[in-house]
Amino acid sequence: MRLKSFHAKTMAEAMRLVRKTLGDDAIIVATREEEGGGVRVTAAVEDDDLLVAQERLRQPAAAPADPEEPEIDVSEVVAEVLxxxxxxxxxxxxxxxxxxxxxxxxxxLALGAALDQFYTFNPLPDGRGRVKPLVLVGPPGSGKTLIAAKLAARAVFKKRSVGVIxxxxxxxxxxDQLAAFTRLMKLxxxxxxxxxALAGAFEVNRGTDLVLVDTAGRNPFDREDMNDLKALLAAGEAEPVLVLPAGLDALEAADMAQSFRAIGVRRMLVTRLDMARRLGSLxxxxxxxxxxxxxxxxSSKVAEGLTPLNPLAFARMMMPPAEEKKAPKPAPKKLATKTKAVSSPSSRTIP
Structure with missing residues (x-):
């Protein structure tokens, strides 16, 4: 058995020296306080244990293992986002x-797949090949005139013929507002x-790749307003597209949309996403x-154009990149949620 004394300022420091030099099997024989300050600890260890401790000291310290990242509960993250x-x-x-x-x-990706199952995503044409005229409808202040300018600019950029009404x-x-935009594009x-008159304008633009119609804002809860709009849509074979701003109350926005669906609307174009932080109403x-x-x-700038929506793009708007990798607090029990197999999103979900 070997004896060795250690001197340090505190007992805790002395014990650390004992473990470091003699190993965890060392036995404390005596401790005392020194007159000049500090403590002295005498420890003993068997010869075999001392050799093991010395060999351990000569070996390089192993690099600390990387901490394991907590497993992400996808269901919990998606639920928090919604x-x-x-x-x-x-x-x-x-x-x-x-x-x-x-x-x-x-x-x-999981949220995008869920959106792909429950919703239809059908971006508007950019004028590549002739399509039905697009009639932009919606409540007052929804941004129809700006959208007409953006759609026209997108088609002009692709060198398509455009008619604006x-x-x-x-x-x-x-x-005047729309005229200012069309003058810049030489339309x-x-x-x-x-x-x-609208039927006549459609006839004039019969050979045009893309025809856009900007309409006045209509109160979706006013029967006369909606009847006038319905009569306007009957002037020719055209597709009405609802222009609706983000950030509205969910139930209010849904009631508005149902009124416009009753007159033939099947697609919805979303505006003011730069001013909305909650997209649940959409x-x-x-x-x-x-x-x-x-x-x-x-964006409210014509030059910045429109973003075609698809499930994954919508999911990314709801879940910024900084939060995609954010794991929730570990739960005591892992939820058994993967009970059925679902195919990955279709190719149209990828931007």
């Missing part, structure tokens, strides 16, 4: 169940006031009114 965006509880529960069925640890002759400055703007609206998402406007 709650933060104000998605109604019943709809959120359905989306969480769908996300849980996808065998992935990427919450954004406005029926917004009531709002002060409505025609002619046709102004019409009734269904017969999901509730598309679900209740059974509308497809098409494009989105994230």
């Amino acid at each position: 709650q933060r965006h104000g998605v109604p509880a019943a709809l959120a529960e359905q989306l969480v169940d769908a996300a849980a069925g996808l065998d992935t640890d990427d919450p954004c 406005t029926t917004d002759t009531v709002r002060a400055g409505g025609v 002619k703007l046709a102004t019409v006031e009734d269904p017969d 999901l509730a609206t598309a679900s209740r009114a059974r509308l497809a998402f098409c494009d989105a406007s994230v």
Whole structure:
């Protein structure tokens, strides 16, 4: 047996020296306080144990193991995101169940897959080949005139022929605002006031790749307003597209959308995404009114154009990159949510 004394300022420091030099098997024989300050500890260790401790000291210290990252509970992350965006509880529960069925640890991909199951995404044409005229409809102030300018600019940039028509002759400055945009793009703007005039404008633009119609804002809860709009849409074979701003109350927006669906709207274009932080109302609206998402406007500048929407793009808007990899606090028990196999999102979900 070997004896060795250690001197240190504190007992804790002395004990650390004992363990470091003699190992964990050392036995404390005596301790005392020194007159000049500090403590002295005498420890003993068997010869074999001392050799083991000395060999351990000569070996390089092993690098500390990387801490294991907590496993991400995809269902919990998706549920938190939907709650933060104000998605109604019943709809959120359905989306969480769908996300849980996808065998992935990427919450954004799981949310995108859930959106792909519950919603239709059908972006608007850019003028590549002739399509039905697009009639932009919606409540006052939703941004229809700006969207008409953005759609026209996108088609012009792709060297497509564009015809622009406005029926917004009531709002002060409505025609002037769109005229300013069309002049910059060297496009002619046709102004019409009734269904017969609109039919004539459609005939004039019969050979045009893309025809856009900007309409006056309509109160979706006013029967006369909606009847006038319905008569306008009957002037020719055209597709009405609902332009709706983000950030509205979910139930209010859904009621508005249902009124416009009753007159033939099947696609919804979202505006003011740059001013909205909660997108739950859009999901509730598309679900209740059974509308497809098409494009989105994230800026009030015409030059910045529109963003075609797809499930994964929408999921990324709801779940910024900084939060995609954020793991929730570890739960005591892992939820058994992967009970069914679901195919990954289709190719159209990839931007």
